[in-house]
Amino acid sequence: MTGRPTTPRGRRERPAKPALTREGIVAAAVAVLRAEGLDKVTMRRLAQELDTGPASLYVYVRNTAELHAAVLDELLGTVGTEPSDGDPREELERVLMAYTTMLMEHPSLARSALTARPSGPHYLNLIETLLGLLDACGVAPARAAWGVDLLLQFATATAAEHAGRDTSSPAEGGEEWDALAHALRTASDRTHPHIAAQAGSLLSGGPGQRMSWGLRALINGIERTALPD
Amino acid sequence: MTGRPTTPRGRRERPAKPALTREGIVAAAVAVLRAEGLDKVTMRRLAQELDTGPASLYVYVRNTAELHAAVLDELLGTVGTEPSDGDPREELERVLMAYTTMLMEHPSLARSALTARPSGPHYLNLIETLLGLLDACGVAPARAAWGVDLLLQFATATAAEHAGRDTSSPAEGGEEWDALAHALRTASDRTHPHIAAQAGSLLSGGPGQRMSWGLRALINGIERTALPD
DNA sequence: ACCTGAACACCGTTCAAGT
DNA sequence: ACCTGAACACCGTTCAAGT
Secondary structure: OOOOOOOOOOOOOOOOOOOOOHHHHHHHHHHHHHHHOHHHOOHHHHHHHOOOOHHHHOOOOOOHHHHHHHHHHHHHOOOOOOOOOOOHHHHHHHHHHHHHHHHHOOHHHHHHHHHOOOOOHHHHHHHHHHHHHHHHOOOOHHHHHHHHHHHHHHHHHHHHHOOOOOOOOOOHHHHHHHHHHHHHHOOOOOOOHHHHHHHHHHHOOOHHHHHHHHHHHHHHHHHHOOOOO | OOOOOOOOOOOOOOOOOOOOOHHHHHHHHHHHHHHHOHHHOOHHHHHHHOOOOHHHHOOOOOOHHHHHHHHHHHHHOOOOOOOOOOOHHHHHHHHHHHHHHHHHOOHHHHHHHHHOOOOOHHHHHHHHHHHHHHHHOOOOHHHHHHHHHHHHHHHHHHHHHOOOOOOOOOOHHHHHHHHHHHHHHOOOOOOOHHHHHHHHHHHOOOHHHHHHHHHHHHHHHHHHOOOOO
């Protein structure tokens, strides 16, 4: 019974408890996010994963919100931002759809992103890309600058709305939404004539159609609306 | 030492532990929200407030998210929805500003609202009002129906973005935002030419101006963008 | 049916102490 | 400087048992 000494010289037994770094923490966070969702990405859980105590993480990360923002910037690396040669409007739609699709796989991360915006390199690249595309669409630069905010907010919020619906709790979020759908469908045309008349339209369209229409409406609005002096 | 009998007959000693009802729970939740913010509106805290155990609340409320949605619908009662005679565009802006302003006093509630939409009477009234105003602006009914979603999402998300900044933690959220502002200001014009050129515009404007411009852009976009067939 | 105590399985963050 | 154990002050939700 000599096997498996508890303090071996060999470096291969375990990854040998890698030194704690911000990158290591973020990488572990991304792994836990992919495997089990954002609400397992907690200080305590990460500490456990990295074989230390939660207090140690606070040397590298200010708080949970900052950690989530760093995770999002990391995932943003997935969203392609290579320049393209096609119609800039279509490209704009494509990039924002890609961003939204990525966030929809982690809707609770989208929720975080609304409050704690990332400021990492990938997020900057995304902003740069969007400004370039709006410019290519002929939108005045100052409008484009404010417009980027609007577009990113729309994409983020759209993804955030799906939190609770998809991954973690298939029941919960769905029921809230059903409650609203039911209320709209059964609204009295005496007290709520417009709702009663438009119930069909209010509930029509899939998420993709809504998103796509919303983006086009936003872009149309941005290029036509003058900034305040 | 006879004072303060522990089981008095008089009904005035305390409010006599009012019977548990959904309304009572929501009312207590609103009170706690006003006094101490949403993150004190917890099942445990409410139970304590109502002189019972947390388990008892689950008879009337499915979970915390549903409770928060009910609280929001309650607060929506504050947002005036009386018909007006002025310019419908201005009125539209006024109503949505009022909605946003209300939510900004409780930004974390806005965050909840993005996921768990209310479906109570006050929310329905708001939708009805918005549909009416878009109609008065001459927007085609089906576009108005999809547009209401866009407008409410924008207003809610704008309020939600301020969570963490204002009430609870004056430091935290501000620092995240500063990080982005700093990154934009110092972006290299070699790698990020558009950002470098537009840094001023990207960071200009107060929340009120941004909100107002965003609403106008949205309305312009909504009335000009055809629905998919 | 309604209500409850107690338990299960967690959280974020801080701080004094160690190395 | 970096790292840690332990503590403080909480959470949501469920369940078996009572009335």
